[in-house]
Amino acid sequence: MMRTSIRMGAGLILLTALALALGCGGSRKAAAVNPDGSGKGQILLAAAEPHTVDESGGALIAQSETATQQETADETAEEFNDGFDDGFDDGFGDEEQQQQAQVNDPFEGWNRFWFQFNDGLYFALIKPVTQGYKYVTPEDGRVALKNATDNLEGPIRFINCLLQGKFMQAGVEFSSFVGNTAFGLGGLLDVTANKKKVVEPTDEDLGQTLGVWGAGHGPYIVWPVLGPSSVRNTVGKVGDGFADPANYLNPWYYSAAYDAGKMVNNLSFRLGEYQSLKDSAFDPYIALRNGYLQMREAKVKK
Amino acid sequence: MTRRIVLAILALSMVACLAGPVIAADTDEAKAVLKERVDAILSILRDPRYDEMTPEKDKEQRKKLTSEVDPVFDWQELSRRAVGMYWKKFSDQEKKQFADAFSELLEATYLDQIRGNAQGEVKYVGEREGKKGKVEIQTKVVTTGKEIPIDYRMHKEGGKWMVYDVLAEGVSLVKNYRSQFKEMLISQSPAQVIEKVRSKAAKMQESSS
Numbered sequence: 277m278m279r280t281s282i283r284m285g286a287g288l289i290l291l292t293a294l295a296l297a298l299g300c301g302g303s304r305k306a307a308a309v310n311p312d313g314s315g316k317g318q319i320l321l322a323a324a325e326p327h328t329v330d331e332s333g334g335a336l337i338a339q340s341e342t343a344t345q346q347e348t349a350d351e352t353a354e355e356f357n358d359g360f361d362d363g364f365d366d367g368f369g370d371e372e373q374q375q376q377a378q379v380n381d382p383f384e385g386w387n388r389f390w391f392q393f394n395d396g397l398y399f400a401l402i403k404p405v406t407q408g409y410k411y412v413t414p415e416d417g418r419v420a421l422k423n424a425t426d427n428l429e430g431p432i433r434f435i436n437c438l439l440q441g442k443f444m445q446a447g448v449e450f451s452s453f454v455g456n457t458a459f460g461l462g463g464l465l466d467v468t469a470n471k472k473k474v475v476e477p478t479d480e481d482l483g484q485t486l487g488v489w490g491a492g493h494g495p496y497i498v499w500p501v502l503g504p505s506s507v508r509n510t511v512g513k514v515g516d517g518f519a520d521p522a523n524y525l526n527p528w529y530y531s532a533a534y535d536a537g538k539m540v541n542n543l544s545f546r547l548g549e550y551q552s553l554k555d556s557a558f559d560p561y562i563a564l565r566n567g568y569l570q571m572r573e574a575k576v577k578k
Numbered sequence: 579m580t581r582r583i584v585l586a587i588l589a590l591s592m593v594a595c596l597a598g599p600v601i602a603a604d605t606d607e608a609k610a611v612l613k614e615r616v617d618a619i620l621s622i623l624r625d626p627r628y629d630e631m632t633p634e635k636d637k638e639q640r641k642k643l644t645s646e647v648d649p650v651f652d653w654q655e656l657s658r659r660a661v662g663m664y665w666k667k668f669s670d671q672e673k674k675q676f677a678d679a680f681s682e683l684l685e686a687t688y689l690d691q692i693r694g695n696a697q698g699e700v701k702y703v704g705e706r707e708g709k710k711g712k713v714e715i716q717t718k719v720v721t722t723g724k725e726i727p728i729d730y731r732m733h734k735e736g737g738k739w740m741v742y743d744v745l746a747e748g749v750s751l752v753k754n755y756r757s758q759f760k761e762m763l764i765s766q767s768p769a770q771v772i773e774k775v776r777s778k779a780a781k782m783q784e785s786s787s
Contacts, residue, residue: 546724
């Protein structure tokens with residue numbers, strides 16, 4: 277018992293140190309993991325501030341022009357071959373979106389730069405820190421922390437269920453939140469996990485809500501530190517931020533610390549996934565872009 | 579006249595009743611084939627014999643797993659879909675070479691993945707039907723702290739149900755590779771791409787063993 281608590285303590289200290297390092301590194305909202313903590317290779321995810329676009333806009337145009345030209349040529353080739361391509365439609369209804377998803381990357385130059393940057397950051401800092409954290413923190417502790425952070429995001433999921441008209445699912449989210457907060461030590465225990473539910477909840481967020489309402493992905497964007505996103509999901513992320521209690525912590529670096537800690541904790545269950553995505557890919561940038569867009573598309577449909 | 583219409587409706591509904599179970603049998607059949615393989619793979623992964631791993635045992639386990647995975651995958655179709663519209667640029671021989679190399683790469687990748695989740699429980703959560711006799715069997719691999727949805731898309735080839743695409747978290751493996759091969763085949767010949775697939779497969783096998 278004594279040893280366990282020492283290991284827990286060491287884990288927490290490590291987390292805080294990382295959080296402060298990231299927080300002081302400049303970006304105000306240092307890090308957020310995707311709210312569902314899922315997604316192959318999608319470790320760092322969007323919640324960035326819109327002004328970053330302005331800063332970089334000028335430099336982007338030149339780079340993106342060549343990219344766009346190539347993509348357009350590509351598209352025509354696809355059109356030309358429509359008849360043959362039809363042979364791949366297996367009737368599950370995701371073929372068309374897939375083709376759209378691939379071409380919309382006007383900021384490829386910028387995106388590739390930050391992809392490289394994030395990749396370096398992951399292997400140099402985030403992965404070793406997470407490994408250290410995973411080593412010193414017992415699994416029970418990590419699971420409890422994950423339950424607690426997931427539970428705190430309950431209101432976000434609840435609101436988005438309502439916005440998408442999924443009232444049964446909203447009810448499930450609501451009762452889980454109340455149940456876990458009241459009877460699960462403020463969410464540390466997931467007491468409702470094994471209860472039979474009227475519908476199995478799928479993680480909803482504002483990006484998906486906008487998708488359900490008919491908004492397309494918009495251009496694909498890779499944010500520094502936060503990783504792959506799209507215009508739609510960035511807007512969604514910022515919107516969801518208003519419903520995240522962690523963002524109302526004062527001073528601001530507590531929020532940053534919370535987000536960084538959440539990221540490391542969630543990642544501790546998924547270490548190695550990014551590595552294997554990267555290893556099996558011919559062009560990791562394209563593999564991640566395609567994977568991210570496919571995954572978001574699949575979520576909107578659920 | 580009315581009697582005729584009523585009769586027609588009756589006849590139609592009877593046909594519909596007959597058709598229902600027939601279609602359901604398709605997904606059940608595919609599911610049974612898949613489940614058999616998954617169970618076999620899990621039992622190899624959990625075999626206490628491999629608790630202590632030596633390089634020889636690792637090789638042996640890998641071989642056993644491959645022999646279970648291989649027969650249920652339709653590598654030819656998988657390759658055709660992964661390459662997409664450029665497939666017709668490949669000669670028959672190149673098609674075969676590509677399928678061989680690609681199957682090795684995917685097996686190495688797939689084995690890596692399932693070995694990491696060996697303790698997970700596999701749940702069969704649903705199924706769907708596509709066009710032209712294609713089915714999707716939806717599973718979930720549940721381990722501590724995460725649930726990974728994995729869907730298998732299957733079709734009947736030569737009277738056997740075979741997998742032609744795997745979706746992890748809604749991400750189709752075939753489409754993910756297609757987006758990459760597409761870029762490569764704009765500027766490279768099929769032979770060059772086959773060579774790249776081969777060296778990648780060799781590297782994957784090396785790094786995971």
